[in-house]
Amino acid sequence: MNKLLSMNFYGIILGIVLILGTASAQSVKIDKILDGNRFLTSSGQEAQLAYVISPSVRSADPREANLARKIMAYAEKIFKEKRTEIIPVGTAEDGALLILVYQKFPLQRINVNLEYLRKGYGKFDPSAKVSDSTEYLKAQQKAKSQKLGIWNLDAYRVRYINPYHYLRVTAGFIPLEKNEIIKWYAIPSFTVGYHYGDLLPVLNYKDFKLSLSARADTYWLMFFPNAKAGPEINIKNFYARFMIGAMIPLMGFNHITRVNFLLPVKTFEAGFKIKKKNGNWIGLEWSYNRIGDERDDPLTFMRFMIVVPIL
Secondary structure, X not given: OHHHXXXXXXXXXXXXXXXXXXXXXXXXXXXXXXXXXXXXXOOOOEEEEOOEEOOOOOOOOHHHHHHHHHHHHHHHHHHOOXXXXXXXXXXXXXXXXXXXXXXXXXXXXXXXXXXXXXXXXXXEOOOOOOOXXXXXXXXXXXXXXXOOHHHHHHHHOOOOOOOOEEEEEEEEEEEOOOOOOOOOOEEEEEEEEEEEEEEEEEEEEOOEEEEEEEEEEEEEOOEEEEEEEEEEEEEOOEEEEEEEEEEOOOOOOHHHOOOOOOEEEEEEEEEEEEEOOOOOEEXXXXXXXXXXXXXXXXXXXXXXXXXXXXX
16 A cells, blocks of 8 residues: 555656656747857847857867857758757856757657767866766767867868968959851860969058069960069958069960060959958959060950969
8 A cells, every 4th residue: 555655656746747847848949040059049038058068159269160160050950940949957157048959850859968969069068067967978978989079179170371372273264256266255264373462562551461472373274384473452352463474385376476485474463352251262353464575466365263272
């Protein structure tokens, strides 16, 4: 009889716990990903995963900031346009809600806090007030043993490319007028070369930079190598340069020169750098080119290019 009463008592307690646990769970929508472990709910409340310390995009370590951007992309993917089940467990020092987050699927219920730790998207908070940390430490150890995420920060090292001197590859086209010989309005153009934009700095004031620049590159693929130099202006993301130099001609250029050695070249370029979040960039560039001696009917053409710095 006592045993039966005891079983009924524990059954009642368990039922109460389950009811309270269900009542504390909330169905919310994450409206915005603010950081690696910071979210804005549809009610306007800022929240973060409890028991997890994740890197921030504002970290002074560029590797951590780069990983944080990857974490934000992951969070965007799993939370986008989905209602999420959360259980508040406390409040952070800055007022953000500390939450356990669950994703419900037909056959399973995933704890997002644990998923962060399994993927190396954060470390277990040693100061967390949790009754049983075994599961969290186990998830963290899995990521640590596989060198995932924060346990392998060198994998997120940002490859910084100097904005003024770099190995560059370009791809674009040269517009041409249609005539009896050329049947296309444009031909593709690909070049490779090394640009040194601040070979001799002249003036550097805030976003304005004036310098002497130099470049060794090709006019098409690996053909028509040339070297040139001249003044270059950079204003924020815009740049312009005028360069003069010489090109080594190949067979077929005899009609614009009396010599088979060096041809004078002149180039005017203007472009715009599109900067990425990690500080690197690609450029959109227009150039006007003149090859040959003024006395020998020089070849002139324009180019529209995409500039990709690779080193």
